[in-house]
Amino acid sequence: xxxxxxxxxxxxxxxxxxxxxxxxxxxxxxxxxxxxxxxxxxxxxxxxxxxxxxxxxxxxxxxxxxxxxxxxxxxxxxxxxxxxxxxxxxxxxxxxxxxxxxxxxxxxxxxxxxxxxxxxxxxxxxxxxxxxxxxxxxxxxxxxxxxxxxxxxxxxxxxxxxxxxxxxxxxxxxxxxxxxxxxxxxxxxxxxxxxxxxxxxxxxxxxxx
Amino acid sequence: xxxxxxxxxxxxxxxxxxxxxxxxxxxxxxxxxxxxxxxxxxxxxxxxxxxxxxxxxxxxxxxxxxxxxxxxxxxxxxxxxxxxxxxxxxxxxxxxxxxxxxxxxxxxxxxxxxxxxxxxxxxxxxxxxxxxxxxxxxxxxxxxxxxxxxxxxxxxxxxxxxxxxxxxxxxxxxxxxxxxxxxxxxxxxxxxxxxxxxxxxxxxxxxxxxxxxxxxxxxxxxxxxxxxxxxxxxxxxxxxxxxxxxxxxxxxxxxxxxxxxxxxxxxxxxxxxxxxxxxxxxxxxxxxxxxxxxxxxxxxxxxxxxxxxxxxxxxxxxxxxxxxxxxxxxxxxxxxxxxxxxxxxxxxxxxxxxxxxxxxxxxxxxxxxxxxxxxxxxxxxxxxxxxxxxxxxxxxxxxxxxxxxxxxxxxxxxxxxxxxxxxxxxxxxxxxxxxxxxxxxxxxxxxxxxxxxxxxxxxxxxxxxxxxxxxxxxxxxxxxxxxxx
Numbered sequence: 001x002x003x004x005x006x007x008x009x010x011x012x013x014x015x016x017x018x019x020x021x022x023x024x025x026x027x028x029x030x031x032x033x034x035x036x037x038x039x040x041x042x043x044x045x046x047x048x049x050x051x052x053x054x055x056x057x058x059x060x061x062x063x064x065x066x067x068x069x070x071x072x073x074x075x076x077x078x079x080x081x082x083x084x085x086x087x088x089x090x091x092x093x094x095x096x097x098x099x100x101x102x103x104x105x106x107x108x109x110x111x112x113x114x115x116x117x118x119x120x121x122x123x124x125x126x127x128x129x130x131x132x133x134x135x136x137x138x139x140x141x142x143x144x145x146x147x148x149x150x151x152x153x154x155x156x157x158x159x160x161x162x163x164x165x166x167x168x169x170x171x172x173x174x175x176x177x178x179x180x181x182x183x184x185x186x187x188x189x190x191x192x193x194x195x196x197x198x199x200x201x202x203x204x205x206x207x208x209x
Numbered sequence: 210x211x212x213x214x215x216x217x218x219x220x221x222x223x224x225x226x227x228x229x230x231x232x233x234x235x236x237x238x239x240x241x242x243x244x245x246x247x248x249x250x251x252x253x254x255x256x257x258x259x260x261x262x263x264x265x266x267x268x269x270x271x272x273x274x275x276x277x278x279x280x281x282x283x284x285x286x287x288x289x290x291x292x293x294x295x296x297x298x299x300x301x302x303x304x305x306x307x308x309x310x311x312x313x314x315x316x317x318x319x320x321x322x323x324x325x326x327x328x329x330x331x332x333x334x335x336x337x338x339x340x341x342x343x344x345x346x347x348x349x350x351x352x353x354x355x356x357x358x359x360x361x362x363x364x365x366x367x368x369x370x371x372x373x374x375x376x377x378x379x380x381x382x383x384x385x386x387x388x389x390x391x392x393x394x395x396x397x398x399x400x401x402x403x404x405x406x407x408x409x410x411x412x413x414x415x416x417x418x419x420x421x422x423x424x425x426x427x428x429x430x431x432x433x434x435x436x437x438x439x440x441x442x443x444x445x446x447x448x449x450x451x452x453x454x455x456x457x458x459x460x461x462x463x464x465x466x467x468x469x470x471x472x473x474x475x476x477x478x479x480x481x482x483x484x485x486x487x488x489x490x491x492x493x494x495x496x497x498x499x500x501x502x503x504x505x506x507x508x509x510x511x512x513x514x515x516x517x518x519x520x521x522x523x524x525x526x527x528x529x530x531x532x533x534x535x536x537x538x539x540x541x542x543x544x545x546x547x548x549x550x551x552x553x554x555x556x557x558x559x560x561x562x563x564x565x566x567x568x569x570x571x572x573x574x575x576x577x578x579x580x581x582x583x584x585x586x587x588x589x590x591x592x593x594x595x596x597x598x599x600x601x602x603x604x605x606x607x608x609x610x611x612x613x614x615x616x617x618x619x620x621x622x623x624x625x626x627x628x629x630x631x632x633x634x635x636x637x638x639x640x641x642x643x644x645x646x647x648x649x650x651x652x653x654x655x656x657x658x659x660x661x662x663x664x665x666x667x668x669x670x671x672x673x674x675x676x677x678x679x680x681x682x683x684x685x686x687x688x689x690x691x692x693x694x
Contacts, residue, residue, distance in 0.1 A: 055630075060621055063613045106610065182638060196638035 003029065004040040007072060011044025012051075014064030016071035019044075023072035033079040041072045045115055052199060062199075066114020073116065087118060089209050090140035092131060094122035095178075096155035101148035104178055104197075108144060111198035117205060128158040135172050144201065146178040153180050157189040164190070175201065211591030213299055216550040218509045224516045227454065231461035232272055239266030240417040240466050244424035247470055254473060267469060275469040278476035281518045283436060285343065285373040286404040288394050288668045293342055293373055296481065296520035299552030301587055302342040303545075303580040304375045305335065305573060306527045306561025307410060309348040313532070313562060313569035315653055320531065320567055322351035325693040328362060330660060332369035334570055337659035340580035341559055341573070343408075345375035348568040355379075356687040357680075360386035363407070364680040367394055368673055371666050375438070375557065377410040381425045384409075386683045388433055393675045394668070402434030408481060408522075408555070412440040413463040415448040419470070427467055431474035438481035438522045438555065439467040444496055445506070447489035453506055460486055460510045481555050482514030483522030485565070496564055499529045499540030507544075508551040520554040524565065526576065527558035533571045533649050537562060541572070542579045549583040556580075571652040574659075578628040585626040593620050631655055
């Protein structure tokens with residue numbers, strides 16, 4: 001069987017050791033890294049994502065698949081960088097100031113990481129300034145904010161306003177989520193998008209990156 | 210193993226009193242029995258028979274003899290001969306409510322007469338509903354002559370679904386075809402008796418009466434070792450005492466009468482101690498299957514059956530609603546939960562609305578989830594690598610979550626029951642973005658998916674051809690040139 005197909009299959013099975021081994025072989029066989037990434041690692045995650053959507057796989061299996069994909073990513077990352085092949089986007093995430101509820105945010109982080117995005121997790125109780133500063137210094141294209149409490153929702157608007165004020169709208173998109181917010185709230189404050197759960201966030205980012 | 214949760218309504222001394230009272234009824238008042246042949250047999254065993262009045266009074270010896278030869282368990286096998294049911298202990302299996310005269314059309318939402326095409330769709334759907342272990346001849350296609358409508362339902366069931374079938378004959382003659390179809394699947398009478406494929410419902414008439422057809426059906430089933438479920442239907446306050454205990458006494462007497470006919474014909478014939486009692490609603494003149502008292506009578510007579518040592522059945526997880534609505538859900542799930550917690554072995558009802566007269570594919574899809582949830586309850590709570598717990602909590606504190614823990618991955622699918630899409634567990638936003646589907650819309654999508662995924666029965670083609678040949682012969686004899694499709 002085609003080695004890239006095997007990588008994809010082993011991601012589906014969540015076997016990180018096999019993916020590590022197969023990716024090493026693929027690199028030795030001089031298969032272009034972009035091809036290993038697209039047709040092996042990401043292809044596997046796409047299949048897993050689809051199965052998750054159809055309830056054929058559950059979260060634990062998706063996360064195991066993500067772990068397996070990362071085992072391959074670690075190997076090809078330096079090669080992608082040296083070939084100047086762009087990685088998937090960087091996303092700064094955090095629960096907004098005054099809010100300590102981070103379960104949903106953590107889940108979004110784990111799932112985005114699994115889908116190949118680079119995650120900078122600022123934890124909870126994050127100030128608007130910290131979000132924007134980190135995104136700027138890290139060169140992140142996305143800020144993902146979470147809020148469970150209606151009282152902390154307005155902090156999201158502060159971040160959006162700050163980005164607008166600094167004319168960074170072209171460079172940094174704002175994504176919001178959490179039980180307190182909705183698509184209409186995202187529109188109201190001018191956030192780029194609203195995602196209702198981890199897989200929805202992956203779906204959204206994959207659709208635009 | 211964890212404990213299998215079981216609920217009780219009767220104390221042992223009350224059970225003994227009820228059985229003793231039922232025996233007195235049978236020995237003193239007796240029953241009406243409209244079948245000369247059976248009366249003759251009973252007379253031979255020493256019963257006091259009045260052939261002219263079709264009346265019989267039993268003796269305690271006859272009762273003891275019959276109860277003594279009744280099997281405490283039996284198994285069912287699908288059309289391929291694989292075991293699907295073990296009616297023993299507190300094992301619970303679900304089967305759709307049977308013999309409705311109407312169907313709720315899932316496209317128009319109208320209640321109408323069912324057709325052959327409906328029955329084929331139903332049988333295909335049943336193939337995919339994993340929590341309902343057997344199929345049943347759930348409704349009566351109105352596009353075939355009444356004379357063959359009983360066997361025709363079984364024919365379609367055997368052709369399109371591999372599951373065993375809960376069915377029944379409407380006439381004495383109807384049994385012949387029903388038996389022949391089963392012989393076509395199993396090959397020989399011995400093989401059919403060794404691997405039962407169907408259960409025939411045989412219904413006494415309340416109060417304390419057996420019709421000619423029911424009596425003969427019981428005898429004929431016994432001759433072929435075909436399992437029977439007795440469906441006694443006392444109506445509390447109308448055709449039975451208004452009290453629950455009074456109704457249960459009557460149910461006990463009627464059911465033991467059926468067991469006597471069966472066991473004296475062929476000792477050891479498998480039976481289910483079943484029923485479909487109901488209270489009588491004095492306001493609407495109806496027999497609510499969703500009434501809590503109806504369910505309590507069911508659970509209680511199940512305890513009598515188990516006390517006597519027999520596997521049981523009840524019409525209990527169904528509703529009197531006319532649509533797939535909240536009433537349908539609450540009555541069906543309350544019944545299913547009580548039934549499983551009581552350890553009723555064959556639970557009849559899924560899909561059924563409107564006092565057992567309307568089947569619904571939409572409701573079957575939802576009830577399949579109710580069945581799945583209640584079966585999970587039956588599995589109880591059992592420790593699984595939970596002791597000592599410190600290592601797992603150390604892992605939780607270190608990793609901050611247990612989503613990919615080995616313990617989680619090993620037990621997730623057996624510890625948690627994951628219902629299908631008709632049970633909505635999406636958050637509000639996701640539900641909205643996925644179309645804000647109502648329960649009926651979601652159920653219709655699920656019906657469509659299951660019908661698309663349907664795989665034809667693996668019953669060998671030559672047997673399918675033989676089934677069709679036998680059914681066509683029967684149809685021609687009854688004035689139908691061809692079978693509807």
